[in-house]
Amino acid sequence: MALTETLEPVQTPEARKGYWAGVAQRLARDPVSMLCLAVVAALILAAIFAPYLGLADPYKGSMIARLKPIGTPGHLLGTDEQGRDMLARLIHGGRLTLFIGLMPVVFAFFIGSALGVVAGYVGGRLNTIIMRVVDVFFAFPSVLLAIAISGALGAGIVNSLVSLTIVFVPPITRVAEAVTSGVRSLDYIDAARATGASALTVIRVHVIGNVLSPIFVYATSLTSVCMILAAGLSFLGIGVRPPEPEWGLMLNTLRSAIYVNPWLSALPGVMIFVTSLCLNLLSDGVRSAMNVRD
């Protein structure tokens, strides 16, 4: 009786539910991660359902109600330099900012993983070609590369997505290649090849499952930088075009108001900061929940 009782903890629920369930469970025990997850989820949900939240029209300005301070009746967070409701614009602004801030990492995750896994698994000349090209992109600081490509392509949502994706493919490829080369040299891969499995099968069955989680953790650590860069492009005027509500662009247009209503003009930046802080903390939480060490 006593023996079975002491044995019980060995059969942890994590062991039965599989790897990802275990990660989720460990993440759920970390209060900071859960708070950040709640904030990010709330921002994303608010952005998705912004048109149905009963907010003011984010595009409707008013010549007489410009730059009303925070706390004005009818305009909880005041109005911007064209008299548009700030609360509505901040919540609507999340739509474009979060979309352009997160999607490039998702695209880059797929493209970079594919390139890196192929380079790492196939090796040889293909590896050299892919990795030397990646090295060249590492010669550009990420801010500079994003601005260079966006600057050449011109403003626009698609152009921002393209330039940020190009910025994040090389680092993800490099990580994916390193992890894959490590797995490639393990015995069970040789065993699988010896049984006659094709390269595609070996990658699909044996490699992907073992390399995806470190690549995934690395990709989550890039989301915060990507958010800041995406808003930064709009801030410079080479991202989203006016009059769309977008946090970086709002920060730019409100700069003219810092002598009139200074704290109002800082609000869009607070949104960017809170989001990127939560993404960073969440990424740290995921990293420790997955037991990945860097």
Place this chain on the structure above:
Amino acid sequence: MFSYFLRRLILVLPVAFGVSVICFLLVQIAPGDPLTAIMPVDATAEEQAAMRAAYGLDRPLPVQYAIWVGNLAQGDMGRSIATGRPVAGEVFGAVQNSLLLAVSAAVIAFPIGIFLGFLAGYFRDTALDKAVTAVSIAGVSVPNYWLGIVLVIIFSVNLGWLPSMGAGPGGSRDWSWNWEHMRHLVLPAVTLAVVPIGIVARTVRALSGDILSMDFVQALYAKGMSRFDVLIHVGRNAAATALSVMGLQLGYLLGGSILIETVFNWPGSGFLLSNAIFQRDLPLLQGTILVLALFFVAMNLIVDVAQAAIDPRIKRS
């Protein structure tokens, strides 16, 4: 040592080649005809063709690239479309100002980052460690262009202590180390320093924590070495990695200052870059990015070699 330097240098050459190709292609991916900016609207097809031939734009791309690189090698980066002045002169003037800003930010950031990181690593898992970790996460998460605006609101708008923009009375060409000029440097340099403070603190914390838990530290204490002397040993072990992180950060500061330069109207390379973008001045855009990227490549090379000079283990691997 010298052979290590040569080996690294040989590895850098293909990267520099790739960088030049990307900078060349930047102009090619730009929508629209590069000639529309300088051609009169009513130019006939023959005149357009003549202009195209005069600029070499009718040649195949590889030939255009070869001509461009050939000119680069002679220090000719073309002429700015907007001002007609040689790109090289414009870029180097601006890069000097950016370098001033980047080095000032580094001088602020690195000692603070090292100090905070070391404190956190030494007092691991204490309240102090948690506080430093919080500061460094906030530092890497903050959009620094917004932080710049907030600092302007506090120190320029509300307190009126420091100027909010520009590089002093003489503008971009006339810098001297007196307070009249330096007060313009304070806010942008502090703003730019925040991200590297976070990154350096995080790196040094991890490094010093790991090294302090190594056996040799126990051995040094056991043989009666003073606390301070032990810390010197720890510092020497951490130096190579910390140095490489800081070298890269200096490169990032120079290449990444464009947003901060825009916030503070600092007459550096970022300011030049945003002007080039809005005037569709592609030769200037190309030249600025090329110079900044090559500087970053050179910085990487210097860091590699310096790291090997400090830590002989790296040369052998």
